[in-house]
Amino acid sequence: MYLGIDFLVTPELNPLVVEVNVGLPGGAQEHDLTSLVHTGRPSGVFSRIEKVSHEVYGKPFREYLQGLPWLNSLKPLKIWMDGEGPFPQAFHPALRLEDKWVQYQILSSRVPMPETMVCDPSDISEAGRFLSRKGRLVAKRRLGRGGRDFKLIDSIGDLAGETAGPYGRLFQEWVDSRVASYVFSIRSIAFGGEPICGYANLASRTVSNHGVLTFIESGSRLGLSVDEFAVRPFNQRSWEAEIWFGRDEPTYLRHNLYEDEVAEAALVVPRDVWAAIQDISVKIERFYESLELAALPRAFFE
Numbered sequence: 001m002y003l004g005i006d007f008l009v010t011p012e013l014n015p016l017v018v019e020v021n022v023g024l025p026g027g028a029q030e031h032d033l034t035s036l037v038h039t040g041r042p043s044g045v046f047s048r049i050e051k052v053s054h055e056v057y058g059k060p061f062r063e064y065l066q067g068l069p070w071l072n073s074l075k076p077l078k079i080w081m082d083g084e085g086p087f088p089q090a091f092h093p094a095l096r097l098e099d100k101w102v103q104y105q106i107l108s109s110r111v112p113m114p115e116t117m118v119c120d121p122s123d124i125s126e127a128g129r130f131l132s133r134k135g136r137l138v139a140k141r142r143l144g145r146g147g148r149d150f151k152l153i154d155s156i157g158d159l160a161g162e163t164a165g166p167y168g169r170l171f172q173e174w175v176d177s178r179v180a181s182y183v184f185s186i187r188s189i190a191f192g193g194e195p196i197c198g199y200a201n202l203a204s205r206t207v208s209n210h211g212v213l214t215f216i217e218s219g220s221r222l223g224l225s226v227d228e229f230a231v232r233p234f235n236q237r238s239w240e241a242e243i244w245f246g247r248d249e250p251t252y253l254r255h256n257l258y259e260d261e262v263a264e265a266a267l268v269v270p271r272d273v274w275a276a277i278q279d280i281s282v283k284i285e286r287f288y289e290s291l292e293l294a295a296l297p298r299a300f301f302e
Helices: 028-039 045-057 061-066 071-081 093-098 100-107 125-134 156-162 239-245 251-258 271-290
Strands: 003-009 015-021 116-118 137-141 151-153 169-173 182-191 194-203 212-219 231-235 259-270
Touching: 003 271, 015 100, 015 271, 028 045, 028 182, 028 194, 028 212, 028 239, 028 259, 045 061, 045 182, 045 194, 061 239, 071 093, 093 100, 100 116, 100 169, 100 271, 116 125, 125 137, 125 156, 125 169, 151 156, 182 259, 182 271, 194 259, 194 271, 212 271, 239 251, 251 259, 259 271
Parallel strands: 212 259
Antiparallel strands: 003 015, 003 182, 116 169, 137 151, 137 169, 182 194, 194 212, 231 259
16 A cells, blocks of 8 residues: 655654555655755656556556545545545545544554544543643644644643544644754655655744655764755646646645755664664555455544
8 A cells, every 4th residue: 555654753763653644645756856956866766666566566556546446535535634625425444544543543552653642522631631741742633634733732721722623633742853953754655565765844843744855864863964955946746646636636735736845955864763764664554455444443524
């Protein structure tokens, strides 16, 4: 199964899985752009994806994707998640994988993840104890993307307004994933039992989503390859948009599908940390591939 897996890295250099994205998540195009800026040449990632698709699934990647039985119901669900369309009429049990609480339930005993709890709007006392124990939490949607409605929780007073919403709410321990003055996250792509590629997002704000795309270079430390760097803008239709939407892309997603900023620098990640991220990514991809989707925990929207 083609997956985009998002990681944070603790100050102790422990990678933690924060989200798993199914369908055709971004990652390949972003990796290719960072390779082009940092190394001066394309990455070859698209050929690699085609090779794995033929070897593992016996078909071109576009046919693999279009053959997914839940694809047609996943697209409108993602648009609904963005608040730009109605809830899909068709439902496939694979849609449960979009619920971050379902992800946590099936993965937290298998891979390292930040401790997480689901919100109970009628009783925030447990969340208060969670906050007291962790010192700082984040509140996020059970169903959402792009950092929508992401909030930092520093006090009991912050909890009261974060327990309800049409997309459900989660509380999760805050992870100080930081390099220099930037918050960062890593997107890792796995497919067909193989680690495909990855890139980092750097941001000078609370959440790293839609930050500056950055090449990942394995090394002996965690840091940036240069202290100061320029940012190169790109405005071109992404590979994922072409395959996922064809000619029918939603206009509200133009920024996501066309516009990127790439750092003229690399995020240097310790070799063992990068190897762990790749190993965890493949472990999750193989586990997702083996799932009996109808037996998944029910999502909050069912």
